[in-house]
Amino acid sequence: MTSATPSRRERLRAETASEIKRVALRLLAGGGPDAVSLRAIAREMGMTAGAIYGYYPTRDDLITALINDVYTSLVDTMEAARNAYPRSDAAGRLLAWGEAFRVWAIGNPAGFRLVYGDPVTGYRVPEGGAAPEAAHRACIGLAELVSAAWPHVRAGQPSAGHRWSDFAPALSDSIREAFPELPAEAVALALRLWGRMHGLVALEVYGHLRAQTTSPEKLYRAELLDLAASLGLGDQAGTT
């Protein structure tokens, strides 16, 4: 913010910092979470491990940066998939979002583990622990899907008596601002959507589903359709 013209030094520095992340992501994709080590990254860059401490104060800070990058790319992907369908096609947008989630996860198992599992050996989430902004965006995206379906949601949804105070202020505030017509109950529904998409995908990524079925994608598709139906968006064609 303070620098109008980033000096040459600053440019080199920023470039190195992002090269570290780039190499880390490559190692992650190539050799799984355990292949991401400061020593391996440094080796790959022709440096020594200690040098990385000039860019990230600790390994976990680097991992945290990676998580944010990867999480953001996931949410970007889902939003793009959703936006390929017009606002009028609530079912299409829901299915697109859900499919994009699974496709990304299956294509990026290491990334999925990074974001939703134990990222790498010994990593602990930072104390301050503000959820990454990407998680917030994901929740908003889900709320948007719920919002579009809300008029059709059959009143039969079990009301567990959710209140606004049940949710993180950051979440409540954004949703009330973006979708003023939604009740707290709808936020609960959005989080449940999240859980429903997450369940089968997590089981598949970690190999539990493949031990039981040869076609997890069929299972997931059925789940998405059931999910759409339960939101009152039933039978609007199973677009890709």
Add this chain to the structure above:
Amino acid sequence: MTSATPSRRERLRAETASEIKRVALRLLAGGGPDAVSLRAIAREMGMTAGAIYGYYPTRDDLITALINDVYTSLVDTMEAARNAYPRSDAAGRLLAWGEAFRVWAIGNPAGFRLVYGDPVTGYRVPEGGAAPEAAHRACIGLAELVSAAWPHVRAGQPSAGHRWSDFAPALSDSIREAFPELPAEAVALALRLWGRMHGLVALEVYGHLRAQTTSPEKLYRAELLDLAASLGLGDQAGTT
């Protein structure tokens, strides 16, 4: 199998082998997955790390044994909770199973990670990769719940055209033997139940839900009720 009377040596040996697992589980519960190391276990037992190789050929074999134990204890817990309700109370049994799953997971986060996540640093599932017997039992348990509800499942369940060949032979065979009246579609439904329970619980265990809501249990309860309703077991009292 060959020994009628286990010799003193054999008894000591078996006792040591299980003490290793016991200590490992204690370390796991106490210090998370990273606290489980051969050196730590040996230290705790007044041995050296190498000694453990006399009992488990490699660290991953020990971890595999732990996973089996922990997974089995989870399934035992869920089955017991379910069996507290009579067969006639299909909804009660479903809710009990589901609640038991979450309660166990929240009370045993390290165990949950061991079974459903990346167990510990560098662990890779064994090649032969037969899914643990406990996973099989869990699937059967879910199928039983579906079986009890099957007459009520509204025909509207989206049919994704599942066939018996879509599932692992071990699973298909057991289910066809135990519940001859069930179609392949019902197995798919059982696996989807699994995913639905798994989703919110996994998000909660890994800290993603708590960043968004202060009452994950309410969310999960609502999900279970919705799930029961979608199986046609609606409105049969929200028993504990």
Add this chain to the structure above:
DNA sequence: TCATTAACTACACGCCGTTTAGTTCGTGTA
């Protein structure tokens, strides 16, 4: 009694994250 052998230790190897002290070199200023 004594050879066999299971059980275990001691040590080494290469990996890891992290810290510290020392070195190199581009940069802004006098």
Add this chain to the structure above:
DNA sequence: TACACGAACTAAACGGCGTGTAGTTAATGA
């Protein structure tokens, strides 16, 4: 232009890890 500063980096060390291997102890059984 000369020089001092400081950023960037290396080298080496610490303790921890899983895993082999060679050597030691002690219980077993003929």
